[in-house]
Amino acid sequence: xxxxxxxxxxxxxPIGLICLCSSLPASALSVIDLLIVYSPEAGLAGNGPEAMxxxxxxxxREMNAAHERSxxxxxxxxxxxxxxxxNQAGTSTSSNLRAIRExxxxxxxxxxxxxxxxxxxxxxxxxxxxxxxxxGLANSLTxxxxxxxxxxxxxxxxxxxxxxxxxxxxxxxxxxxxxxxxM
Amino acid sequence: xxxxxxxxxxxxxxxxxxxxxGVHTIMAQSRFSERIGYFSNPIVKLNGDKLGxxxxxxxxxxxxxxxxxxxxxxxxxxxxxxxxxxxxxRTLLKGYGFNLTGDLTDSxxxxxxxxxxxxxxxxxxxxxxxxxxxxxxEISFAGSSGMLAIVFYEGDTFSSLKTTAEFNNQSPNNxxxxxxxxxxxxxxxxxxxxxxxxxxxFSITRPNDAFENPAILSGTQLIATSDSSHAGTEPRExxxxxxxxxxxxxxxxxxxxxSAPATGPVQISTRGSLFGTNLGVxxxxxLTDLELIAEDAYERDQPVAxxxxxAQAGETYRIAVAGPGGLDIPGGFxxxxxxxxPQPNLRLSLERTTPSSLxxxxxxxxxxxxxxxxxxxxxxxxxxxRFTSTDxxxxxxxTLEGTQRFFRARSIP
Numbered sequence: 017x018x019x020x021x022x023x024x025x026x027x028x029x030p031i032g033l034i035c036l037c038s039s040l041p042a043s044a045l046s047v048i049d050l051l052i053v054y055s056p057e058a059g060l061a062g063n064g065p066e067a068m069x070x071x072x073x074x075x076x077r078e079m080n081a082a083h084e085r086s087x088x089x090x091x092x093x094x095x096x097x098x099x100x101x102x103n104q105a106g107t108s109t110s111s112n113l114r115a116i117r118e119x120x121x122x123x124x125x126x127x128x129x130x131x132x133x134x135x136x137x138x139x140x141x142x143x144x145x146x147x148x149x150x151x152g153l154a155n156s157l158t159x160x161x162x163x164x165x166x167x168x169x170x171x172x173x174x175x176x177x178x179x180x181x182x183x184x185x186x187x188x189x190x191x192x193x194x195x196x197x198x199m
Numbered sequence: 200x201x202x203x204x205x206x207x208x209x210x211x212x213x214x215x216x217x218x219x220x221g222v223h224t225i226m227a228q229s230r231f232s233e234r235i236g237y238f239s240n241p242i243v244k245l246n247g248d249k250l251g252x253x254x255x256x257x258x259x260x261x262x263x264x265x266x267x268x269x270x271x272x273x274x275x276x277x278x279x280x281x282x283x284x285x286x287x288x289r290t291l292l293k294g295y296g297f298n299l300t301g302d303l304t305d306s307x308x309x310x311x312x313x314x315x316x317x318x319x320x321x322x323x324x325x326x327x328x329x330x331x332x333x334x335x336x337e338i339s340f341a342g343s344s345g346m347l348a349i350v351f352y353e354g355d356t357f358s359s360l361k362t363t364a365e366f367n368n369q370s371p372n373n374x375x376x377x378x379x380x381x382x383x384x385x386x387x388x389x390x391x392x393x394x395x396x397x398x399x400x401f402s403i404t405r406p407n408d409a410f411e412n413p414a415i416l417s418g419t420q421l422i423a424t425s426d427s428s429h430a431g432t433e434p435r436e437x438x439x440x441x442x443x444x445x446x447x448x449x450x451x452x453x454x455x456x457x458s459a460p461a462t463g464p465v466q467i468s469t470r471g472s473l474f475g476t477n478l479g480v481x482x483x484x485x486l487t488d489l490e491l492i493a494e495d496a497y498e499r500d501q502p503v504a505x506x507x508x509x510a511q512a513g514e515t516y517r518i519a520v521a522g523p524g525g526l527d528i529p530g531g532f533x534x535x536x537x538x539x540x541p542q543p544n545l546r547l548s549l550e551r552t553t554p555s556s557l558x559x560x561x562x563x564x565x566x567x568x569x570x571x572x573x574x575x576x577x578x579x580x581x582x583x584x585r586f587t588s589t590d591x592x593x594x595x596x597x598t599l600e601g602t603q604r605f606f607r608a609r610s611i612p
Contacts, residue, residue, distance in 0.1 A: 044396075045270075045344050045398050046267075046270030046271045046273070046274045047274060047302035047304070047398055048270065048273050048274045049274075049277065049279060049280075049302075061470070061471070062470075062471040062534070063422060063468070063470045063471030063534045063536055064422065064471075064536075065293075066293045066294050066422045067294075067422050067424060067471040067534045067536075068471075069292075069293060069294065070294050070295075070296070070297070070424040070532075070534075071424075071471070071473075071532055073297055073298040073299070074298065074424075074426060074532055076298065076300060077298040077342070077400070077402065078236070080300070080342045080400055081236065081341065081342060082225060082236045082237060082238065083238070083266070084341075084342050085236070085237060085243070086237045086238040086239075086240050086243055086250075086262075086263050087240055087242055087243055087263060088238060088240075088263050088266050088267060088270075089266075089267045089270055090266050090267065090270040090273075090274075091300070091342065091344070091398050091400070092300065093300040093301055093302050093398075094300050095280065095282060096282070131277065132277065133280070134280055134282065135277050135278055135279045135280030135281075135282075136277055137273055137274055137275070137276035137277050138273065138276070149230040150230075151229065151230070157269060157273070160269060160272050165276040165277075168273065168276055174473075175473055176229075176473075177473070177532075178473060178531065178532045179428060179473060179528070179531040179532065180229050180234065181225045181229075181234055181236055182229060184225050184236075184238075185225050185226060185229070185234075188225065188226060188238070188262060188266065190273070191266060191269055191270065191273040192262060192265035192266045192268075192269050193265055193268070193269050
């Protein structure tokens with residue numbers, strides 16, 4: 017039996033009520049549901065679904081460990097590691113982030129539906145790129161504006177998905193306010 | 200934090216580390232600096248120094264403050280789907296280790312669901328893992344929050360579940376290993392002790408740094424992963440193909456052991472690994488006295504190591520994957536794929552038990568369907584028998600008809 021339950025936290029929290037959130041007991045964790053989607057190109061370079069699932073789990077473990085030792089009250093639950101049917105939108109971070117953010121532009125539109133299906137608060141898209149210094153990009157949460165919910169996406173290149181906290185870095189842009197957009 | 204490269208206004212860095220190169224937290228830009236695995240938080244200390252500042256603006260200079268403040272807001276972006284709350288919807292896990300996560304908040308307990316000792320009836324989440332090898336796996340609750348039980352079962356229904364192993368994050372005598380059997384599917388339940396306020400982070404892994412403790416591989420088509428970030432090399436260990444001065448050594452090696460179930464060529468690849476790899480295949484049980492079977496070295500334009508070698512049924516091979524010594528990324532997430540194309544060892548016996556019967560033997564591999572065909576002119580082949588090989592070699596006795604003179608066996612995909 018599968019069921020859907022509204023999260024214990026309000027779906028939308030008006031900016032004026034921010035202080036209620038920060039007054040939560042220190043022991044209360046905020047668990048953010050994360051969906052990882054990867055391009056066919058990344059799946060091929062990554063040696064298939066099984067290896068990609070292992071990579072995703074390793075990356076989330078690395079990120080949660082960083083939050084734990086930094087005494088953060090946030091943890092991430094990997095709700096799924098899913099291949100996309102559509103090819104990636106080029107090899108740049110900006111083109112792929114733009115493609116998954118726009119839901120009806122003809123590029124990677126399936127990701128919006130996957131996000132709702134898996135109930136993911138944030139989606140990370142892994143694509144393939146053998147070179148280049150830009151290894152990740154995220155939409156930055158600048159204020160706790162509910163409309164940002166539709167922009168909670170980030171992209172990272174497969175070769176940097178684990179080992180240098182790139183996933184943790186990009187997701188922090190999605191989930192912590194007043195971060196300056198950075199790669 | 201002033202003047203360090205790679206820092207944005209919202210990243211923290213300092214000059215106080217032992218190498219004098221500066222510390223860069225996770226929000227520093229990786230292309231300009233090597234980062235440490237921390238967000239900034241003045242409560243946390245590294246080498247005796249605070250990892251952050253409380254100077255304003257707080258939510259910017261102290262990333263953990265910002266993360267904690269926004270966490271509940273972001274966690275509510277989408278309603279939770281609870282994809283693996285029910286036993287029937289358990290998440291499938293594959294591979295040589297995993298790290299599962301889950302939030303037990305609002306999870307439910309089903310009718311007839313077993314009490315996951317010492318659970319008192321709170322909710323649970325479910326996973327299903329088919330062990331790829333018979334091996335001793337390490338378990339860990341690192342990152343979990345709350346009082347948790349993890350129970351491994353065998354069986355497919357609530358009424359048939361039998362407890363295989365129980366773990367919790369409270370007992371000091373909690374076992375730290377799990378003995379898995381190849382091909383067995385384990386149903387894994389996570390439950391909290393008293394209430395549902397718990398976050399699960401549970402891993403079952405198979406470290407394989409040491410030659411004496413290789414991870415065991417089974418089968419003819421498989422993928423295995425490992426993390427060699429902190430692996431080492433051992434004295435007098437082979438260099439696994441490193442052949443020139445620049446890439447002349449190997450580092451961070453991890454080891455697997457594979458016994459060939461059949462005779463036939465084997466392809467091994469490190470595709471998917473996140474660093475340049477050296478690959479070596481050996482026979483032998485003593486590190487300093489190994490027989491090299493095949494190797495492939497890292498090259499700058501070919502970071503994936505791949506090789507093929509002829510394996511013999513029953514032979515045991517040691518497989519090492521290592522990083523190139525002296526480079527920035529000596530190890531990390533490691534993928535090893537192995538694919539064997541078993542070759543049948545066809546035997547045709549013309550020993551006739553009667554004037555019109557013939558015994559044909561097929562060896563090489565089992566669990567294969569075969570067609571026996573005959574011809575007289577090597578142009579037209581006629582099916583004469585079908586059978587499934589079970590043992591090595593398998594045989595079929597067939598009745599001869601007409602003037603059959605030449606025979607062949609074909610495996611059916």
